Amino acid sequence: MSDGKKQENGKSFFERLQDPSMLRTLFLTIISLVAFLIIWQLASDWLNLAYLPPPGRVWDALVLSFQVPDPTLGTTMGQNIVASLRRFLVGFALALIVAIPVGLVMGFSRTLNDLLRPIVEIFRPIPPIAWVPILFVAFSYIWGPVLAITIGAFFPIVTSVSFGVRSVEPIYYDAARTQGAGRMAIFEKVVIPFTLPYMMTGIRIALGVAWMCIIAAEMIMAVGGGIGYYIWYYGFNGPYDNFFAGVIVLAVLGIITVGLAEYAENYILKSRGMK
Amino acid sequence: MLDITNLRKVFPKEAGEMVAIDDFSLAVQNGEFVCLLGPSGCGKTTVLRIIAGLETLTSGTIQLDGRDVVNSGPDRGMVFQEFALFPWRTVRKNVEFGLEIKGVSAAERKTIGQKYIDLVGLNGFEEYLPKKLSGGMKQRVGIARALANNPEILLMDEPFGALDAQTRNQMQKELLRIWSETKKTVVFVTHSVDEAVYLADRVVVLTARPSRIKEIFKIEQPRPRDRANPEFIALRKQILAELEEESAQAPKLV
Ligand SMILES: Nc1ncnc2c1ncn2[C@@H]1O[C@H](COP(=O)(O)OP(=O)(O)O)[C@@H](O)[C@H]1O
Numbered sequence: 001m002s003d004g005k006k007q008e009n010g011k012s013f014f015e016r017l018q019d020p021s022m023l024r025t026l027f028l029t030i031i032s033l034v035a036f037l038i039i040w041q042l043a044s045d046w047l048n049l050a051y052l053p054p055p056g057r058v059w060d061a062l063v064l065s066f067q068v069p070d071p072t073l074g075t076t077m078g079q080n081i082v083a084s085l086r087r088f089l090v091g092f093a094l095a096l097i098v099a100i101p102v103g104l105v106m107g108f109s110r111t112l113n114d115l116l117r118p119i120v121e122i123f124r125p126i127p128p129i130a131w132v133p134i135l136f137v138a139f140s141y142i143w144g145p146v147l148a149i150t151i152g153a154f155f156p157i158v159t160s161v162s163f164g165v166r167s168v169e170p171i172y173y174d175a176a177r178t179q180g181a182g183r184m185a186i187f188e189k190v191v192i193p194f195t196l197p198y199m200m201t202g203i204r205i206a207l208g209v210a211w212m213c214i215i216a217a218e219m220i221m222a223v224g225g226g227i228g229y230y231i232w233y234y235g236f237n238g239p240y241d242n243f244f245a246g247v248i249v250l251a252v253l254g255i256i257t258v259g260l261a262e263y264a265e266n267y268i269l270k271s272r273g274m275k
Numbered sequence: 276m277l278d279i280t281n282l283r284k285v286f287p288k289e290a291g292e293m294v295a296i297d298d299f300s301l302a303v304q305n306g307e308f309v310c311l312l313g314p315s316g317c318g319k320t321t322v323l324r325i326i327a328g329l330e331t332l333t334s335g336t337i338q339l340d341g342r343d344v345v346n347s348g349p350d351r352g353m354v355f356q357e358f359a360l361f362p363w364r365t366v367r368k369n370v371e372f373g374l375e376i377k378g379v380s381a382a383e384r385k386t387i388g389q390k391y392i393d394l395v396g397l398n399g400f401e402e403y404l405p406k407k408l409s410g411g412m413k414q415r416v417g418i419a420r421a422l423a424n425n426p427e428i429l430l431m432d433e434p435f436g437a438l439d440a441q442t443r444n445q446m447q448k449e450l451l452r453i454w455s456e457t458k459k460t461v462v463f464v465t466h467s468v469d470e471a472v473y474l475a476d477r478v479v480v481l482t483a484r485p486s487r488i489k490e491i492f493k494i495e496q497p498r499p500r501d502r503a504n505p506e507f508i509a510l511r512k513q514i515l516a517e518l519e520e521e522s523a524q525a526p527k528l529v
Pocket residue numbers: 286287295313314315316317318319320321322
């Protein structure tokens with residue numbers, strides 16, 4: 001029995017590397033990245049613009065930013081990452097705490113959906129950045145940026161979760177009812193487990209959005225540093241080596257978190273027999 | 276005993292209404308195996324869903340051991356053509372579902388669950404997820420899950436309809452074995468004459484919509500039945516003729 005499970009999830013990274021299509025993907029990824037660096041270098045050489053430094057200089061700035069505190073901002077890149085990550089995690093956790101229950105009840109109860117849907121739809125199209133100044137005024141410099149991330153992450157989670165609940169196939173309700181399940185038991189033992197993979201999809205999308213919001217969140221100020229603030233500052237003032245260094249750090253953070261979420265999503269789908 | 280009296284079911288339609296079942300009365304004895312046989316779309320599933328409490332009736336009464344059937348409940352186990360297993364639950368967890376709902380302790384759940392897993396011949400597959408199982412095995416889980424609640428009656432809606440012919444025959448044999456071991460009352464819906472004649476104590480042939488009882492055949496051949504037996508073949512022919520009359524009368528349903 002456990003053999004079957006192992007076959008499915010237990011393929012190690014190196015085993016998968018043996019797969020020719022995997023190798024091909026890896027090969028093309030490397031080509032793509034190298035080509036990108038070459039074009040960047042050439043463009044920088046030819047155009048010779050202050051705001052387009054060559055990759056080598058950006059790399060030096062990046063390395064240096066980790067080694068010594070930034071002369072103007074007073075924080076190292078490590079401290080910036082920690083500060084942003086903290087805001088990010090708290091803001092994201094708040095979004096989860098609010099959005100998951102809201103999505104569940106919106107999916108499950110027609111009445112609550114009709115009550116909540118208009119409000120969600122009013123606020124959804126407003127870019128989270130619009131809220132940043134007023135959040136600063138209302139919640140000060142500690143909670144303001146955190147809540148900007150919460151707002152960004154909220155909508156994708158609500159949408160995916162309520163969609164997941166509405167995707168529960170009626171046959172599962174029938175099966176549960178003939179097993180003696182009432183409304184609450186159905187919610188707990190059918191709706192929530194069925195919705196879990198949808199929730200993970202929402203979380204993956206929300207992670208991407210939330211990283212975009214970190215820039216907005218730290219637009220005005222970032223006490224104790226912040227990667228968003230760092231990008232803002234150097235994007236306006238230069239040197240642009242630092243701006244690009246900040247962008248690279250943000251990109252890597254985004255890729256790691258979204259990649260982890262993607263992995264978790266796949267794992268959950270597979271281990272629960274839903275893929 | 277299951278007692279259905281003057282059952283009528285009307286579905287609302289864009290223009291007017293559609294009578295799915297009309298004037299349907301049937302008494303099923305305890306331990307009896309009854310097959311409902313009728314052309315596709317005639318209302319067999321609807322009858323079963325009403326008995327299960329998944330669908331309301333328009334008029335008439337349904338009583339199980341003298342009590343009116345009003346809502347769904349674990350005293351009527353249902354087995355679905357589409358299996359309807361919970362994909363995120365292992366075989367064991369699927370079978371234990373109803374016991375969990377009832378609040379049975381984990382230890383007792385395991386004992387009861389195992390008994391029915393063994394009964395349907397799935398010993399060794401307890402920790403498998405449904406998607407790893409063949410169609411026949413999935414339906415074994417469906418049967419075990421329905422039986423684990425120790426229902427008064429087993430309702431089966433074309434349970435072997437999605438299986439290939441060979442598996443289907445094998446499952447019919449298995450079902451008869453399980454039935455004789457548990458002595459449950461079974462109401463089994465099918466559109467296969469062969470299946471009905473092979474399984475049932477009584478075959479209830481339904482008319483095309485609205486579903487009424489056209490004729491009831493008592494099958495007295497001892498089990499296991501031999502499909503090559505001339506009596507079996509004759510009976511099958513007779514019922515088939517009856518059924519084809521209905522299908523012919525409702526060509527738009529086929
Ligand atoms: N919930 C429903 N609403 C409206 N019409 C329905 C509903 N369920 C079944 N019907 C209709 O009732 C008729 C009988 O359906 P069904 O009981 O599924 O037939 P069978 O199982 O014999 O093939 C069909 O014409 C079907 O379209």
